[in-house]
Amino acid sequence: MLDVEDLSIVFPARRGDVKALDRVRLSVRPGEIVGLVGESGSGKSVLSYAVSGLLDPAARVTGGRITWQGHALDPLRERRDRHAPIAQIFQNPRASLNPIRSVGHQLQDVGGKDSVRALLESVRLAPEIAGRYPFELSGGQCQRVGIALALACEPDLLIADEPTTGLDVTTEAAVMGLITELSRSRGMATLLVTHDLPLAATHGHRIAVMHAGQIVETARVSELIGQARHPYSAELLSATPQHAARAEDLHVIRGLLPDLSAPLPPCRFAMRCARHQSDCDAAPLSLTEHTPDHLVACRHPLC
Numbered sequence: 001m002l003d004v005e006d007l008s009i010v011f012p013a014r015r016g017d018v019k020a021l022d023r024v025r026l027s028v029r030p031g032e033i034v035g036l037v038g039e040s041g042s043g044k045s046v047l048s049y050a051v052s053g054l055l056d057p058a059a060r061v062t063g064g065r066i067t068w069q070g071h072a073l074d075p076l077r078e079r080r081d082r083h084a085p086i087a088q089i090f091q092n093p094r095a096s097l098n099p100i101r102s103v104g105h106q107l108q109d110v111g112g113k114d115s116v117r118a119l120l121e122s123v124r125l126a127p128e129i130a131g132r133y134p135f136e137l138s139g140g141q142c143q144r145v146g147i148a149l150a151l152a153c154e155p156d157l158l159i160a161d162e163p164t165t166g167l168d169v170t171t172e173a174a175v176m177g178l179i180t181e182l183s184r185s186r187g188m189a190t191l192l193v194t195h196d197l198p199l200a201a202t203h204g205h206r207i208a209v210m211h212a213g214q215i216v217e218t219a220r221v222s223e224l225i226g227q228a229r230h231p232y233s234a235e236l237l238s239a240t241p242q243h244a245a246r247a248e249d250l251h252v253i254r255g256l257l258p259d260l261s262a263p264l265p266p267c268r269f270a271m272r273c274a275r276h277q278s279d280c281d282a283a284p285l286s287l288t289e290h291t292p293d294h295l296v297a298c299r300h301p302l303c
């Protein structure tokens with residue numbers, strides 16, 4: 001099981017440290033798919049890099065820890081061990097591929113010679129892609145090679161950062177089907193990072209909602225969709241296209257993410273929140289249990 005406990009990360013900067021993660025708490029159990037959702041800039045990639053040990057060396061861990069099956073993971077140390085149980089699908093797939101090695105060779109390095117064809121097929125790529133180099137591929141093709149590479153090493157934990165963004169719906173379904181199948185058959189744990197709440201709701205078991213470096217709510221999918229308690233989760237839900245019949249009915253979340261290099265209040269959503277009251281700016285706020293599986297960080301939750 002993956003456990004992120006009160007993880008805080010800052011990026012030192014002259015104008016003021018960027019407080020990218022604030023006491024982030026999250027767990028992913030074997031066989032479970034946890035969707036991590038939130039607006040652009042909320043810290044989803046920083047968290048996924050930290051779990052994979054690929055965090056920018058400039059970052060400073062100011063608190064908390066990450067453990068996998070009880071063993072501490074260093075956010076700044078990549079696990080180069082080929083048998084490492086953790087694999088990451090990167091948000092920028094082209095940068096994660098070796099530019100001077102063919103796709104076939106890269107897949108072979110991880111999965112063995114006989115697996116190349118099947119790996120390509122699993123992400124709906126034709127066998128001839130094996131002979132190509134990353135610069136000869138489209139963005140979506142690179143992304144699918146990245147996914148095949150991540151899954152080829154049969155990870156116990158998959159960190160998938162926007163794995164299907166930019167893919168057509170058929171390929172998206174194939175990729176998500178593959179992840180779901182591996183979760184079920186091998187007990188692979190998956191952190192599914194996405195700004196696409198419906199995608200997380202369709203394929204995830206639980207959802208964690210992130211805003212400005214803080215996890216504001218985690219709950220089982222049905223509970224989060226039906227009874228979101230944090231005002232930001234509720235706003236995210238009403239801002240998803242599925243909930244609006246016409247484009248002009250689409251709810252827009254007011255305000256912008258706060259400047260993470262400025263001094264911040266305990267609740268980083270406070271300045272955008274319609275339910276804000278003066279006690280929101282008082283003592284530190286933390287995720288508290290509504291039920292054991294439903295945690296909320298809000299002094300004035302809905303329902």
Ligand SMILES: Nc1ncnc2c1ncn2[C@@H]1O[C@H](COP(=O)(O)OP(=O)(O)OP(=O)(O)O)[C@@H](O)[C@H]1O
Pocket residue numbers: 011018020038039040041042043044045046047056058091195260
């Ligand atoms: N290497 C870095 N140095 C300084 N600041 C960084 C660095 N990486 C990320 N940040 C800052 O951390 C915050 C979170 O960034 P992150 O990339 O995790 O967002 P995200 O939720 O993944 O967004 P998106 O949906 O656009 O991918 C941002 O304010 C970003 O500017």
Ligand SMILES: [Mg+2]
Pocket residue numbers: 044045046091161
């Ligand atoms: Mg990101």
